[in-house]
Amino acid sequence: MTIESLRIGTRGSPLALAQTHMVRALLAKAHGVAEDHIAIEIIKTTGDMIQDRPLSESGGKGLFTKELDVALIAGTIDLAVHSSKDLPTHLPSEIVIAGYLPREDVRDAWIGRNGATIDALPPGAVVGTASLRRAAQVKRRRPDLQTTLLRGNVHTRLAKVESGEVDATLLALAGLKRLGLADRATALLPLQDFPPAVGQGAIGITARAKDPKTRAALAPILDEATALALAAERAFLAALDGSCRTPIAGHATVENGELSFYGEVLKSDGSEVWTTRRKGRAIDAAMLGADAGNEIVLKLPHGLAGLM
Numbered sequence: 001m002t003i004e005s006l007r008i009g010t011r012g013s014p015l016a017l018a019q020t021h022m023v024r025a026l027l028a029k030a031h032g033v034a035e036d037h038i039a040i041e042i043i044k045t046t047g048d049m050i051q052d053r054p055l056s057e058s059g060g061k062g063l064f065t066k067e068l069d070v071a072l073i074a075g076t077i078d079l080a081v082h083s084s085k086d087l088p089t090h091l092p093s094e095i096v097i098a099g100y101l102p103r104e105d106v107r108d109a110w111i112g113r114n115g116a117t118i119d120a121l122p123p124g125a126v127v128g129t130a131s132l133r134r135a136a137q138v139k140r141r142r143p144d145l146q147t148t149l150l151r152g153n154v155h156t157r158l159a160k161v162e163s164g165e166v167d168a169t170l171l172a173l174a175g176l177k178r179l180g181l182a183d184r185a186t187a188l189l190p191l192q193d194f195p196p197a198v199g200q201g202a203i204g205i206t207a208r209a210k211d212p213k214t215r216a217a218l219a220p221i222l223d224e225a226t227a228l229a230l231a232a233e234r235a236f237l238a239a240l241d242g243s244c245r246t247p248i249a250g251h252a253t254v255e256n257g258e259l260s261f262y263g264e265v266l267k268s269d270g271s272e273v274w275t276t277r278r279k280g281r282a283i284d285a286a287m288l289g290a291d292a293g294n295e296i297v298l299k300l301p302h303g304l305a306g307l308m
């Protein structure tokens with residue numbers, strides 16, 4: 001295999017394509033080849049086709065990844081680029097997360113109509129989001145606001161704020177930046193009140209487990225600190241059963257071999273929150289995250305089922 005025979009698989013959304021072009025540019029630079037010598041294969045996923053209901057109600061796991069997994073296993077692509085946030089807790093045994101690009105800013109951006117902040121919105125104002133976590137975090141700060149389902153890609157969601165369909169929305173700053181839309185954020189939400197989804201801001205790359213050549217080709221563009229942070233966050237999510245029907249936030253940072261983790265689970269209406277923190281050696285990332293998740297499971301009055 002030469003680097004020029006690598007085929008990258010991706011979803012076709014503008015964000016997915018922007019992220020895939022970042023990966024391709026980094027690979028081309030690391031290996032000294034022209035970008036257009038690395039092929040990009042666009043693959044439609046089930047998640048791209050469901051637009052009218054929350055994905056949390058659409059049953060299956062890996063709605064944004066299944067078709068890419070199939071193409072990887074079949075060998076029509078060699079790697080796939082994902083928002084880590086959309087990667088399910090469990091992957092098919094033939095596939096691994098080869099690693100992550102260095103992480104972007106993990107914060108949520110607030111997009112308020114005419115610049116209104118969350119504190120300035122009048123009671124009853126409508127915040128649109130498809131994320132149970134964001135809806136619960138908004139309700140926790142402002143129980144008097146309404147939340148409504150808002151799906152579609154980033155451009156669609158921004159347009160719905162502009163047209164007045166909703167008064168505000170929240171989007172990952174990372175996604176806005178990659179689309180050149182960071183100036184559409186009217187505020188950045190503080191991490192203390194709006195800790196991010198597990199994996200937010202990190203671009204993950206999957207590959208076949210038994211494809212050492214592709215994994216070696218990827219090695220120079222991957223970031224170890226991000227991989228350790230994500231190991232903690234994903235272990236936290238797995239301990240909580242990885243449910244996307246539960247509002248969950250988890251965020252780890254790694255500095256000088258030390259990992260700090262914060263996680264929370266909320267009631268959907270924001271009326272209760274269970275939190276946990278860990279600090280420890282980064283090499284123990286997965287254990288720290290799992291331990292934090294198990295602590296929350298034990299704290300929940302009726303277990304995980306009680307939250308749904």
Ligand SMILES: NCc1[nH]cc(CCC(=O)O)c1CC(=O)O
Nearest residue numbers: 083085171172174175200201202
């Ligand atoms: N579920 C959609 C999704 N998946 C990843 C991102 C943002 C990019 C990232 O977190 O790296 C988004 C959009 C959003 O939440 O605003």
